[in-house]
Amino acid sequence: MRDDDDSARQVQEAFTSLLRWAHRGDVRRSLLGAAAQALTPNDITLLRSITEQGPVRASDLAAWQGVDKSTVTPQVRRLEERGLIARQGDPGDKRAALLTVTDGGRQRLREIDRSGVRLFEHALDGWPADDRRTLATLMQRLLDELADVPQRNTLRRPTGSGVPA
Numbered sequence: 001m002r003d004d005d006d007s008a009r010q011v012q013e014a015f016t017s018l019l020r021w022a023h024r025g026d027v028r029r030s031l032l033g034a035a036a037q038a039l040t041p042n043d044i045t046l047l048r049s050i051t052e053q054g055p056v057r058a059s060d061l062a063a064w065q066g067v068d069k070s071t072v073t074p075q076v077r078r079l080e081e082r083g084l085i086a087r088q089g090d091p092g093d094k095r096a097a098l099l100t101v102t103d104g105g106r107q108r109l110r111e112i113d114r115s116g117v118r119l120f121e122h123a124l125d126g127w128p129a130d131d132r133r134t135l136a137t138l139m140q141r142l143l144d145e146l147a148d149v150p151q152r153n154t155l156r157r158p159t160g161s162g163v164p165a
Contacts, residue, residue, distance in 0.1 A: 011142075033115025035108050038082075046075055047101065047109055050085055055098035057090065084108060 021027055028036075036044060049064060050056055062072040076099060079085045084105035090096040101109075124132050 030119050031116050032112050035111035035115065039108075040075075042075060043079060044109075044112060046072070047079060047084055047105055050079075050099050051101045051106065051109055055088065055090075055100045057096055057098060061099070079105070 022031065028041075032039075032044065039047075045065075046061060049061060053060070053064075058072050058076050059069050061076070062069040065072065076085065080087065083102055085099050086102050087097040088100060090098045124135075127135075
């Protein structure tokens, strides 16, 4: 990128502002709706992941999130206690369990998504249709690019800093 092109900085600033906005309590309630009451953002992320990837093992969810299985276990238990997911035996490994989303979990996720769609419909109401489509396309493109950023490009602590990496 050229030094005189500050678009990356502008995108980073806008993204940071969007994150702050999305974490406000009033926005979270509008974005996720009543269906998300008593669910953490991580609960919703796990529910969505199990919906999209399931049936899935808890160890696969942990790997996807980049955490230890012991971190995911209480989160999975919470979703299970709420009747949003269920365990079933893994036909390939009788010692393992697969997590699936229940009908109630699918319904809850649809309600959450409807709330978010309504919020963005209101926000984009005055935008021309071409601008809305362009924004959707560019946001998806950015997400795809961010998902493909190689791990070697992540920030690392300098060696010898005394801080474990």
